[in-house]
Amino acid sequence: MTKLMIIGAGGHGKVVADCAEAMNQYDEIVFADAIYPSETINSHWPTVTSDKDWSKYLEHYEFIVAIGNSDTRLAITQNITNTGGRLATLIHPRAVVSPYSTIGKGSVVFANAVIGIDSLIGAACIINHNATVDHDCQLGDACHIAPGANISGEATLGNKVWAGVGCSVIQCCQLVDNVYLGAGTVVIKDIEQAGTYVGNPARKL
Numbered sequence: 001m002t003k004l005m006i007i008g009a010g011g012h013g014k015v016v017a018d019c020a021e022a023m024n025q026y027d028e029i030v031f032a033d034a035i036y037p038s039e040t041i042n043s044h045w046p047t048v049t050s051d052k053d054w055s056k057y058l059e060h061y062e063f064i065v066a067i068g069n070s071d072t073r074l075a076i077t078q079n080i081t082n083t084g085g086r087l088a089t090l091i092h093p094r095a096v097v098s099p100y101s102t103i104g105k106g107s108v109v110f111a112n113a114v115i116g117i118d119s120l121i122g123a124a125c126i127i128n129h130n131a132t133v134d135h136d137c138q139l140g141d142a143c144h145i146a147p148g149a150n151i152s153g154e155a156t157l158g159n160k161v162w163a164g165v166g167c168s169v170i171q172c173c174q175l176v177d178n179v180y181l182g183a184g185t186v187v188i189k190d191i192e193q194a195g196t197y198v199g200n201p202a203r204k205l
């Protein structure tokens with residue numbers, strides 16, 4: 001058993017803690033958050049330090065960054081690596097992840113998510129409840145596949161791609177870095193320009 005420090009005690013943070021507890025491999029789960037000290041952020045697990053001051057915990061804890069903003073999540077994740085910290089990778093016991101796929105450090109895969117065979121998920125990614133990433137996909141760092149979103153086989157997503165709740169990407173599509181797909185967006189061809197896309201078929205806002 002080991003200890004886990006979750007950086008960010010908001011709504012996403014508590015889902016991360018819930019996932020970590022379900023894994024039954026941590027004997028202690030704590031938060032670091034900028035609003036420290038606060039017992040009201042999250043009533044189930046303690047917030048023990050500010051998120052600026054987690055470095056003194058490096059030796060005894062694994063870390064996971066639970067901040068929704070992709071730039072911030074990736075920056076803090078990289079900072080932890082650069083300062084010698086150990087990053088956790090959390091996979092809910094009721095997610096289905098092919099043993100032939102790779103999930104990057106600092107990433108989380110929540111309940112009912114499915115990762116198909118031969119897929120590669122980058123660092124600091126969020127594969128949310130009921131999301132699917134099918135076979136032979138490649139996701140860059142700090143992507144978020146929101147609840148119920150479906151990424152079809154052989155799709156390639158750049159860094160910090162945000163796929164909103166219930167959206168779909170058809171097979172073999174390639175999306176550049178920093179693409180934000182609104183709720184329910186349907187992507188049927190490559191997206192070559194960063195920005196926010198909505199609708200069926202996807203159009204740039």
Ligand SMILES: CC(=O)SCCNC(=O)CCNC(=O)[C@H](O)C(C)(C)COP(=O)(O)OP(=O)(O)OC[C@H]1O[C@@H](n2cnc3c(N)ncnc32)[C@H](O)[C@@H]1OP(=O)(O)O
Pocket residue numbers: 128146147163164165181182183184185196197198199205
């Ligand atoms: C665990 C969790 O909770 S994870 C969180 C999951 N959350 C999501 O997936 C949220 C995704 N966010 C969205 O879909 C948002 O609507 C965004 C980010 C795409 C756009 O938000 P805003 O920038 O505020 O745009 P705004 O609401 O002003 O809409 C602009 C236009 O786009 C349209 N639009 C916005 N979102 C969508 C959408 N998802 N699909 C279709 N059209 C949309 C609006 O109707 C509006 O059209 P109009 O100009 O013809 O009136």
